[in-house]
Amino acid sequence: MRLTGRGVAVLLASIAAYVLGELGGYAVFRALAGIGLGALIAATLLTVRQPHVSVRRGLTPDRVERGRPALATLRVRNTGARWQPAFSAHDSAGDERQLVRIRRIAPAGEATYRYELPTARRGRIQVGPLTLERTDPLGLAVNRLPTGETATLWVHPKRHPTRTVVAGRPRHHHIGRTADDSLRGSADLRDVRPYVVGDEVRHLHWKATARTGQLMVRDFVDPDQPRLTVLLDTRAESLPEAPFEEAAEVAASILFAASMAGHRCRLLTSAGADLAAPGGALASRQFLDELCIAQRTDDRAGLLPASLTTGPSSGGAIVVVTGVRGTASDLAPLLVRYSSVTVLGLGPVHGIAPILGARVILASDAAEALKQWSGVIE
Known part of the structure; x- marks a missing residue:
């Protein structure tokens, strides 16, 4: 429990009135001092007892x-x-x-309250802890008690209607070995590897198991299933804050x-960041979730992370979501590693030069970019 700013002012005024009353012999000032001190004592008695309640909070969703609504549901139960x-x-x-x-x-009763949470900005928002507060009618004293657990609200980027690529095929293993995150489950045998929990028993390779002394399974790749890679440019020099939010929406819509x-x-x-x-x-x-926490960076690193230019070729289709300024040399390494390369440039100024072997889409916002994307993808 502590005094509020108003309570401190009343305390100082009461002390000053008492001193003035004693020095000047004014009974009215002594009376005012007594009223002020009495109000402070009453405020203390009203607020010193903390609420005896249990609190549970839930987020939906x-x-x-x-921009979509999210509600917090607060359930308060009297435990006294x-x-x-x-x-x-x-x-x-x-x-x-x-x-x-x-x-x-x-006693033993429960009350439920609901209130909206802010969803105007993309991000991971911590909700809580809850602070219980008791105050007197005059606002002279307050008693605060932090309680309850914190929760996390994930505000995802806004998604726009769009089509999905259907022609992004990974390279066949006879043409070039696919990346380590290749799909499993078809009849195209890629490798034999140790068994992990969740693998299908019918894929066990008994000869390799007998030879190694541990369970081994066949690792399959589906060369006909579409694969899509999305690269989001997080460089602050390429995408200012507003266009970066549009870029996050483009990436979210395509991946979703x-x-x-x-x-x-x-x-x-x-x-x-790298998530497959x-x-x-x-x-x-x-x-x-990953796009929810993506932020612009001020470093001078290049557009392409090393994982895109080294190691085995991934094949399939790649979409680069970046600003409207760029050069062909930035994306040249992708042209020999992917069967389809698309560049989505966002911003008010169109400055990406045509790139031989790549599709370039220029737009001022996410809705326009995805409309063009839906009209040209295969």
Whole structure:
């Protein structure tokens, strides 16, 4: 418990009035000092008792597209044997604070409150901890008690309708060995490797198992299933803050559509992030989570991370989401490593020169870029 700014002012004024009353012999000042000190004592007695409650908070949903509603549900239960007086609760969500006024609760009673969380900006937002607050009617004293666990709200980039690439095929293993994250499950044998939990028993290679003394399975690659790689340019010099948000939306829309179509996808950034996952709902969420925390960097590193220019060729299609200024030399290493190369340049000034062997799309925002992308992909 502590005095508020108003309470401190009343305390100082009461002391000054008492001193003035004693020195000047004014009874009225001594009376005012007594009233002020009495109000402070009463405020202290009203707020010294902390709320005896248990608090649970849930987020619905805990992952949301930017601009879509997200709700926090607060359940407050009186754990005491007496009525719990009314108090306030302050919940934080990033830089914003939400005030919830809790009414009186009967013994063993429970009250539920719902309030919206901020989703206007992309990012990973920490919600909580909750602060319980009791104050007197005059606002002279306050008692604050942090309680409850923190939660995480993932605000994903906004997604736009788009088609997904269907012609991005990885290289056949007779042409060149695919990358280590290749798909498994077809009849195209790639290698024999140690068994890991989750592998299908029917793929066990008994001769290799007998020879090595450990379970070995056949590692298959599907050369006909589309593969898509998306490279997001995170260099601050290439994409200012507003165009970078548009670029994140483009990457999110393309990866979400491809993942939900069951395609193997990979996301890389100039800053070094590298995530590959098979198709499906879980994979799409992993990509959206990664794009949720992607930030611009001020370093002078190049556009292409080393993993794209070294090691085995990945094949398939690659989409480079960058600013509207660039040169062909930046992307030349990709032309011999991927069957399809598309450059999506975002920004108000169109300055990417035509690149032989690559498709170049220039747009001012994400919606325009994806509209053009949907019209030209195979």
